[in-house]
Amino acid sequence: MTPAVRIPEELSARVPVEQREPGLDRDAVRMLVSRGVEAAHHTFRELPRLLRAGDLLVVNTSATLAAAVDGWIGHARVVVHFSTRGDDGRWAVELREPDGRGTTRARAGGPAGTQVCLPGGGGLVLEEPLSGRLWWARVAGPDVPGLLREHGRPIRYAYTERDQPLSVYQTVFAVPSPDGSGSAEMPSAARPFTARLVAELVSRGVQFATVTLHTGVASAEVHEPPYPERFAVPEASARLINAAKAGGGRVVAVGTTAGRAVESAVGADGVVRARAGWTDLVVTPQRGVRVVDGLLTGLHEPEASHLLMLEAVAGREAIEQGYDAALQGRYLWHEFGDVHLVLP
Numbered sequence: 001m002t003p004a005v006r007i008p009e010e011l012s013a014r015v016p017v018e019q020r021e022p023g024l025d026r027d028a029v030r031m032l033v034s035r036g037v038e039a040a041h042h043t044f045r046e047l048p049r050l051l052r053a054g055d056l057l058v059v060n061t062s063a064t065l066a067a068a069v070d071g072w073i074g075h076a077r078v079v080v081h082f083s084t085r086g087d088d089g090r091w092a093v094e095l096r097e098p099d100g101r102g103t104t105r106a107r108a109g110g111p112a113g114t115q116v117c118l119p120g121g122g123g124l125v126l127e128e129p130l131s132g133r134l135w136w137a138r139v140a141g142p143d144v145p146g147l148l149r150e151h152g153r154p155i156r157y158a159y160t161e162r163d164q165p166l167s168v169y170q171t172v173f174a175v176p177s178p179d180g181s182g183s184a185e186m187p188s189a190a191r192p193f194t195a196r197l198v199a200e201l202v203s204r205g206v207q208f209a210t211v212t213l214h215t216g217v218a219s220a221e222v223h224e225p226p227y228p229e230r231f232a233v234p235e236a237s238a239r240l241i242n243a244a245k246a247g248g249g250r251v252v253a254v255g256t257t258a259g260r261a262v263e264s265a266v267g268a269d270g271v272v273r274a275r276a277g278w279t280d281l282v283v284t285p286q287r288g289v290r291v292v293d294g295l296l297t298g299l300h301e302p303e304a305s306h307l308l309m310l311e312a313v314a315g316r317e318a319i320e321q322g323y324d325a326a327l328q329g330r331y332l333w334h335e336f337g338d339v340h341l342v343l344p
Contacts, residue, residue: 012334016336027045029338030338031047033340036315039322039325045197048200058252059208059255063175064185066152067081067152068156071119083134091144092217095107101158110129154169177214185216188335192339229279231260232275233275238273250343251294252293252343255295289309289312299326
């Protein structure tokens, strides 16, 4: 796809699939399957028969935070998106302007020293820029996890119809972090999984390996590469991934976040080792992939940096053909939309 391509507004998924029709569950979304330049149409419930015994799915266990909080700069209302907790206790935040349809208008941050009043008597001070839209901020008053639990709501954008409860943004794999860390936005590729589907996959010999990558705030205006994010690949998962590769199984990352975590933990020898910390890795076609054989992901806008990882896995021509098929097939985009399985 080229940057000139635009996704028709009517192809934005405005509500989750289970709210569109009574009796549907999360796994009722459609799934485009790409093998090279060949694309086929399936439903997500067919995933177990598209994988085989010995394949391994890598899933992100990061829980989604209620990361949007109302605040005030003087008398002007703003919305604070809490993005990433730093090692020094500060938070990367984004300020946005409310418009009644989600918090879609980015607000210029700064200058340094700008104070934002928060609910419950707390506040934050912008200290230094992290990017054009994100600032490192020092938070005073209630601890941020408590603030988000009491006053936060999930981040949403104008293409969705309404606010949703936090449970709608949690995947079946989500595990709350003891320190209150999590993802500012849902690792949405895993959203269609249900406990029933996981059980069926396991019964067919498909394995799961868990990793954690806490995603920051995406930009609805400028699709810049991701900034450093906290991740962890446990020893048990590293062993599972290496064993799957050695046994001829396919390692399929569920989401670019899981793929980024795994590719951040592989050495030049192709062996995955337990690792935790921060990653600034951007997987590009030039860098290539060293572990991931396939990718299950949502449908991304043409400018999104996530597409670089898809091209690294499958090649540009395959991704362009797949997206053409998704547009022609009227697939739905964004976090409540349909999914794309890219296989070798």
